[in-house]
Amino acid sequence: MTKVVIIGGGPGGYEPALVAAQLGADVTVVERDGIGGACVLTDCVPSKSLIATSTRTTYVRESADLGIHIPEAAQDKSSVEVDIDQVNSRIKRLAQAQSEDTRARLVKEGVEVISGEARLVDPHIVAVGDRRITADIVLIATGAHPRELPTAKPDGERILTWRHLYDLEKLPEKLIVVGSGVTGAEFASAYQSLGSDVTLVSSRRLVMPTQDSDAAEVLEDVFMRRGMTVLRQTRAESVVRTDDGVRVTLSDGRTVDGSHCLMTVGMIPNTEGLGLEEAGVRLGDGGFVEVDRVSRTTVPGVYAAGDCTGVNMLASVAAMQGRIAMWHALGEAVAPLQLSTVASTVFTHPELAAVGASEDDVRSGRIDGRTVTLPLNTNPRAKMNEVRDGFVKLICRQHTGIVLGGVIVGPRASELILGVSIAVQQRLTVDDLAHTFSVYPSLSGSVTEAARSLMIASPE
C-alpha cells in the first residue's frame, strides 16, 4: 500500500487526501491550525460570509427605484444597522463548522488526521514533534500568510491584516485599505456597504491591475459613487497609531487619518523552516516551491500544491494541483494543470468574474481573436432589477469562433460565468453558445446574445 503524507490541511491538502484515499493509499494529513486551512478558517470562507451580509445591505440601500424606501428620518449611512458582533460571530461559527465537517469527511474516508506542525526530515520522512512518519509520497500544501511591511506592523487592534477583521467588536468608522488588488477591493467594497467610510490606497492608475481594465473601471466608478475615496498611484510608506486611530503616510507625502487600517499587500509562502531546501526541494522567487504542471517538485516523490507554490492563488487551483499530484503519484492517467481555463471572481458588489483569455491578449496580438462587450443595462432582466452597472464580454478565435474567454461584471457574475467556462473548457464555438437556450428574461441571456453578435454571417 502506498503511504502518502500531506503537510497542510487546506484545499491544497484535504482535496488530494480524498483522491488518494479513493485510490486506496494509506493517507495521513498533518495540520497545525485546523482542517480547511486558512481558506476555511481565515481567508476565503470568512470573507465570502462577510460579503453575504454586505451584499444584502447594498440591496437594501439601493432599492429606492424598486419602490422600497428607507424612512426619511433614517436616511444616512446608519439607515441599515449592521451588528458587526453578530456578523463576526456568525462568520467564525460557520468557518469552524466547515472545518469540522471537512475533518469528519476525511476521517470517514479513512484518512489519518494529525494535529501538529510537520517538517520534512528527508524526502521520505516527515517529523511531527517526536513522531517520524515514513512516506512513499509527500505533498507539501502549507499555504501562505499575509505580507507585512516593517513600517506598518499590524497590531491586531487598529493596524490589521484580514485575519484580524473578525475579532473587531465595532465596525471601523473610517477604514483605510492599503492595496487595491483582489483582496483589498473585496474588503473595501464590503466595508463601504456595511457602513464604514472607506479610503482605498492604490499604487496603480486603476484598481485591480491584474483584472480586465473595463471591469476595473466599472467597479472603481461604483465604489466612488457609493462614497469611497480612491487614492491612485501612491503607496503607503508607513502606518502608525495615533491617539484614537491610525495615520497612513503616502509615498507622495500626503497623510490620511482613519480609525483603522487594513493592509492587503500580498502573501508570503509558508515554506520557511520546513526542511525543504535541505531535502533538495528548490524554492523560487519569494520562497515559493517550484513545481511543474503535474505538481512535481525538484525531488522525486515530493509534490507541492496550492498557495505555497504561488501558481495562481485560488482555492480551486490549490485543490486541482493537489488532485493532479495524487493522480500522477498513484499512477492514474492525468492531464497537466491548464491555467488558461481557470475561472475566478472578485466578490465586490457587483461581482467581476473572468475565465480564459483576456481582451489584452487580443490587443497585444498574443492571440488572434475577436471580442464583443454588451452592457448589462440593455438586458431586460437587468432593467427589471434596476441593474445598471456591468457587462458581458466574450473573446473568441478570429476565424474558427472558438470561445477563448469571457468577463462578466454584474450581480452573481460568479454563477453566470459557468456557461462561458464550459464553452472555454470544451472548446465550443460562438455558434454553439448562440444556439443554446437561455431563459427569458435572464442575465445569462446576455451571454448567448454576445455569442450571437460574434457569429460570422454565412456567405451569400
Ligand SMILES: Cc1cc2nc3c(=O)[nH]c(=O)nc-3n(C[C@H](O)[C@H](O)[C@H](O)COP(=O)(O)OP(=O)(O)OC[C@H]3O[C@@H](n4cnc5c(N)ncnc54)[C@H](O)[C@@H]3O)c2cc1C
Ligand atoms: C481574503 C482572501 C479571500 C479569498 N477568497 C477566495 C475566493 O473567494 N475563492 C478562491 O478560490 N480563493 C480565495 N482565496 C485564496 C484561497 O484562500 C487560497 O488560494 C487557498 O487557501 C489555498 O489553499 P492551500 O491549501 O494552498 O493553503 P491554506 O488554505 O493556507 O492551507 C494551508 C494549511 O497548512 C497549514 N500549515 C502550514 N505549515 C504547516 C506545517 N509545517 N505543518 C502543518 N500544517 C501546516 C496552515 O496552517 C494552513 O492551515 C482568498 C484568499 C484571501 C486571502
